[in-house]
Amino acid sequence: MSVPLARLIRQMLLMVLLVLGCSVIPCNAALAQADPLPSWNDGAAKEAIVGFVARVTKQGTADFVPPAERIATFDNDGTLWTEQPFYFQLAFALDRVKAMAPDHPDWKTRQPFKALLEKDTSALAASGEKGLLQIMAATHAGMTTDAFASAVRDWLATARHPRFNRPYDSLVYQPMLELLAYLRANGFKTFVVSGGGIEFMRPWMERVYGVPPEQVVGSSGVVKFQIGAGGKPDLMKEAKIEFIDDGPGKPVGINRFIGRRPIFAFGNSDGDLQMLQWTVAGAGARFAGIVHHTDGIREYAYDRQSRIGKLDKALDAAAAGGWTVVDMKQDWKTVFPPLATSGAAMEAKP
Amino acid sequence: MSVPLARLIRQMLLMVLLVLGCSVIPCNAALAQADPLPSWNDGAAKEAIVGFVARVTKQGTADFVPPAERIATFDNDGTLWTEQPFYFQLAFALDRVKAMAPDHPDWKTRQPFKALLEKDTSALAASGEKGLLQIMAATHAGMTTDAFASAVRDWLATARHPRFNRPYDSLVYQPMLELLAYLRANGFKTFVVSGGGIEFMRPWMERVYGVPPEQVVGSSGVVKFQIGAGGKPDLMKEAKIEFIDDGPGKPVGINRFIGRRPIFAFGNSDGDLQMLQWTVAGAGARFAGIVHHTDGIREYAYDRQSRIGKLDKALDAAAAGGWTVVDMKQDWKTVFPPLATSGAAMEAKP
Known part of the structure; x- marks a missing residue:
């Protein structure tokens, strides 16, 4: 009991300082006006978000949801960070x-590696899905989970996006970073539920999104426990797919990892349709949102005809179900955070 | 920003009341003496636990661990609740x-169901593992995840343990409930990592242990997303095993669900060996604990020769590695919580 008391006293001191500070400057007024989503333009999307959060957090009303049940799930590629001109995880695999x-x-003479090293795009395309799986197996398996996490971190520190010439983990959406923080400030637990590889996402999402590894759900390969060299236990990544967290796999992944139905979900493509359907089918107030890529100048413009990130059925479902569609061009004041504050400056708030 | 401020002010008021209360009675002294683990006898096990927590929470020392990395994992059967005379999940399946x-x-004439309904133990034993899997398939599949969760809750509300004549979820270890709460009060995130079925555990662990569904890791069957009757999305449980979270599966499950190596782990059988090995193999301060069932009067006494919950290799590893072995008879003042306060009275503290 003495430890919690010490913490209580520390917190109290902090709060007294905060309130004293408020008596000097007109704090209440300033805070009442402060906008938790400053990068969002006023409009239907922002109103829907703020209205939903107000409804579910107001105690004693029919829509109130206890904090433990305030589960929010976000797709990653195209919802929290850019997914063009190709999924960033693929860029990682190719660089690797x-x-x-x-x-x-042997890769100099062996497909699909030869094609890749010689930038022979037609031979690479000809290798098809089998070639892609071979590349993924070569770059994502045959090493420990710790070694793979290091490889991901090293890549993020050095690789640059071909169009924006910025680190890939700086091409995250500032309005969505604000939304994640806003939900957490209102008692939500924020999860990423992505088709991307779980081991690819966990090494950086806590730093960049404030989402700790245990709140990241993704596709995975088989991992095996072994007693390695010198009697040291290791987890080895094998070249075998275990779970694809995409489409109908998303509600399955949510059930498996979270075990609770979200009350709030955000996606951007048809791969998110079932997650959004699953979310809104629950009882009580529910929020389903879609990021619509409409901004070819500041980011990319694509949906129904897109090679990746196709948005067709989900857009129809949104229209039918009254889901919130975020028009990137209209609804977002800024797209990416200023370079200096991205990455390391986003401190983790689990 | 106005919501966090309102919360700050509410918390501050609460703390002022607490501190005012303390000025009336000699609170500091009382709290300094208060024991966070009152059901633990003084001894090596309790000292090891309290000493470890003190070390990793003391800022500015070499052993300090930031709160986000204070991951604690607990086996369930035999570590947090009783596992005799048979795993409680099996009792659930048989009742079902x-x-x-x-x-x-058709079950009246079909094995292994016939044997079970007629309490023909020799025919039941003869059906072997195949029979057991048939029983599990019949009782754990072919329904939605929601329907299964309801079945588990209904069973816990009505079934009674054959020896203690108490609800199964009241046969949890009071000293371990205190340990879970003590760790959480010190910034740890507590997880259950059990060979038991994940869908069997999640409906009650938040209420009983204060461990929310998203912090429960377990064995699982295949679950499929479908658009069911009336266009309603459903998750259907199939009669196919997906993952066995036992033995070498435990570090794999920890990696998959948590994505971080624990710094503290507790088990009670050889099925926990690899989890404990994986935990202590990490850098920095680590704690590995084993509940040793030595109390045939208040609970059960078993280890090396046990039919279930065998403790052989893990006990050897504990001796070799200096792990903490809790002698239930010696180290625990009480085993089970008083009946009135178990279950509903254990409020969830995620």
Whole structure:
């Protein structure tokens, strides 16, 4: 009991300081006016978000949801960070093939690696899904989970996006960072539920989104426990797919990892349709949101005809179900955070 | 920003009341003496726990661990609740066969159901693992996840343990409930990592242990998303095993669901060996604990020769590695909570 008391006293001191501070400047007024979503333009999308949060957090009303049940799930590619001109995880895999090539002399003559190293796009395309799986197996397996996490961190620290010439983890959406923080400030627990690889996402999402590893749900490969060199236990990544957290896999992944139905979900493509359907089918107040990529100048413009991130059925479902569609061009004041404050400056708030 | 401020002010008022209260009675002294683990006898086990928590929570020391990394994992059967005379989930399955029998007239003549309904233990034993899997398939599949959760809750509300004549979820270990709460009060995030079925555990662990569904890791069957009757999305449980969270599966499950290595882990059988090995193999201060069932009077006494919950290799590893072995008879003042306060009275503290 003495430890909680010490914490209580520390917190109390802090709060007294805060309130004293408020008596000097007109704090209440300032705070009442402060906008928790400053990068969002006023409009239907922002109103829907703020209105929903107000409804479910107001005690004693029919829509009130206890904090433990305030589960919010977010797709990642195209919802929290950019997914063009190709999924960033694929860029990682391709860069990794180049980096690993000196240790694999056979790749010079072996497809699909030869095509990749020679930038022979038609031969690469010809290798199809089988080729892609071979590339993923070569770059995502045969090492420990710790070694893979290091490889992801090293790549993020050095690789640059071909169009924006910025680190990939700085191409996150500032309005969505604000939304994550706003939900957490209102007692929500924020989860990422992505088709991307779970081991690819966890090494950086706590730093960038404030979402800790245990709140990241994704696709996964088989991992095996082994007693390695010197009697040290290891977890080895194998070249075998275990779970695809996409489409109908998303509600399954949510059930498996979270075990509770979200009351709030955000996606941007048809791969998010079932997650959004599953979310709104629950009893009580529910929120379903879609990021619509309409801004070819500041980001990319795509939906129904897109090669990746196709938005067709989900857009129809949104119209039918009254879901919130965020028009990136209209609804967002800024798209990316200023470079200096992205990445390391986003402190983790689990 | 106005919502957090309102919360700050509410909390501050509460704390002022607390501190005012303290000025009337000699609170500091009382709290300094208060024991966070009152059901634990003084001894090596309790000292090891309290000493470890003090070390990793003291800022500015080499052993300090930031709160986000204070992951604690607990086995369930035999570590947090009783596992004798058989795993409680098996008791649930058997009761369920009896309850479902009227809707399955063929079970009267079909093994292993016939044996079960006739309490023909030798025929039941003869059906072996295949029979057990048939029983599990019949009782744990072919329904939605929501319907299954209701079945678990109904069973807990009515079934009684054959020896203690108490609800199964009241046969939890009072000293371990205190340990879970003590760790959480010190910034730990507590997880259950059990060989038991994840869908069997989640409906009650938040109420009983204060562990929310998203912090429960377990074995699972395949679950499929479907658009059911009336266009309603459903998650259907299928009769197919997906993941066994036991033995070498435990570090794999921890990696998959939590994505961080625990710094503190507790088990009670050889099925926990790899979880404990994985935990202590990490850098920095680590704690591995084993509940040793030595109390045949108040609970059960078993280990090396046990039919279930075998404790052989883990006990050897504990001796070799200096892990903490809790002697139930010696170390625990009480085993089970008083009946009136168990269950509903244990409020969830995620």
